[in-house]
Amino acid sequence: MSRIGARFARLPLRSRLAMLVGLAVAVAVAASAAACWLITRDRLTEQLDETLSSVKVDDSYVKALIDHCNGQPGPRFQPTPYTVRLVSSSGYVCRAPNKAGIPAQRADVLVAEGRLASTVRTAKDENGTEMRVSTMLYHGPVTDASGNPLAISVAAPMDQVTQPLNHLALVLLFVAGVGVLGAATAGLWVARAGLKPVDRLTEAVEHVARTEDLTLRIPAEGEDEIARLSRSFNSMTAALAASRDLQQQLIADAGHELRTPLTSLRTNIDLLVRSEQSGRPIPAADKEALLASVKAQMGELAALIGDLQELSRPPEPGQSAIAVVALHDVVGAALERARLRGPTLTFAADLHPWYVRAESAALERAVVNLLDNAVKFSPLGGTVEVRLAGGELTVRDHGPGIPQDELPHVFERFWRSPSARSLPGSGLGLSIVARTAQQAGGAVRLRSADVGGTEAVLTLPGAATPPPGAPGP
Structure with missing residues (x-):
């Protein structure tokens, strides 16, 4: 059985559908x-029984039968389609001379004894012919030789029922065969027509797998499952194409950004190597400046690679570090790090409790990036204002500000303002902030402050009090 199931499973889908449709129609x-x-057999048998029970046997015919069975001469029996016999209570059977005998059964004797009103059964006569026998109590004046009452049995061949049934069986067999064959053909046609969209989808998937062409789209018409599957495939390929484009753009931008520090680093190292090989030492001040430049370029490369890793790191399923985080504590820790990076600046902080669901390390990195941005553009001795209230973190500097036409680009990867390209940075900090805010269900935006400077606003959903089970203030 399992072998048949395995063979069936290896058949094409349309063949399986056609076979299943044919099998279902065949069973039906x-x-x-x-x-x-x-139903026809029961109805024909019922009609034959009614016919046999309605046959009237004259008393003269019964007397003639008794005389014949007693050896007395009597009138000649006329041909009749029925077999008539007499059954006494002693089990004696009397029949016409031109009919085959049918043995008496216990039910026939019970009718003769008056203990059973009538009986109808199927039996075989002496010639093996199947007969339908109806037996009823005789109420006439004639009795057997011992004066016992008699029962009259009227029988007819069952071929009146079996012949029409045989013809009907042949007709039904022919009709069933034609119906099953037609159903299998229709099932194959329906399977082919119904699976055409699946064939198109299969061809599209094979084409994408073969050519990696993610621009292919499948026409999706209607609202059935195939149309929904086609639209889902189109959405998937569009998302994959967009992801691949972003990946290629990220690689191209990363290569461009890495080229500048690498070129500068290679130039400085070449100067140092050439000085050692030629035996002409570089002045101490120039050598110190070269080493400082090499160190700065190495730090810029390390920062750029770290930002790229952070930005490209996918979330790990089942290993999410998302938990209830006290945002005010995260901002406080980020402020301590920012004070070390801007020792000449004043940080004015106004932090109110706010609890969010996020990844603590990623959230702190995002806040540090916002503060680093403010430190970078703040003038010496300036003030950075940090305020957290109602789930809105505002970081404001008093630097030169950002022109309005540049604000839509600040969260793009590797985008840097023309005025900031001489400053250290990778152009990925605000992209990391935007991604972290999106993962936490929030948003971030930059805007020009009223009296100069830039204001970064990070909004995160949460609550002013920790939920049950979360760490308190």
């Missing part, structure tokens, strides 16, 4: 044909 037709045959 067979059940209908069997029901029709059984």
